Amino acid sequence: MRVKCIEIIDPETGEAVPGLRVGSVYTVLEMVTGPDYWMIRILDEEHDDPGSLWDPAMFETVDARIPSSWTLVLENGHMRLGPAVWQRPNFWNDYFSNVPQALTDFETGKRETLKSA
Template identity: 45%
Template sequence: MLVRCVRIISPFGEPVETYPGVTVGAVYPVLEIAYLTDVYYVRIVDDESDGPGSLWSPEMFETVDGHLPTCWSSAMAADGSLRLAPSKWLRPGFWTDCLDRDPVALADYAEGKAAVLADAATP
């Protein structure tokens, strides 16, 4: 799935002209979509592309290619939240483990990111 940035909304909810990691007009692969009870976001491979991607409001983007990556699975929780991401990323505590530099979580992240990017590159 590819999206184009059409406007930038800062993490504080304000429209801004520029912000580190995203550029208006640039196209980004989507690594994950999450609709949680209190927030809705997309995780993209941002302009820095080194880390775990960055989280942004979907209001900032338009869909360029709506093909869902074949490696994505979905997970719905009892509170009604829904996530679409590589299946290994959907386990409870995955992102905490990534931030704690857990080797298994980092390997699962790298594998999932590579699968999403390979899928996005397929015509």
């Protein structure tokens, strides 16, 4: 899935933010929602892992194909659509704690997603 940035919405300034440019196309790595938020994770201009989370109102879809390696999980009022290897409980906590398996799973999910983009 690929999206094009159509506007910058910075909650504090409403101005440009590092890593994004209006008109640029980005690969979506994951979509997450909760009772009061909806975000997409993309690899921005800086390509820093694990990508960055943004308001989807800033983008329009240019390629709607969902990678075959993605799954949808509904749990406790939250929805996650992304690589299956990222869907286990506490994946992101483990990733940010540098747990080796989570780091490996992140790279696997990212590689599979980029390959299908």
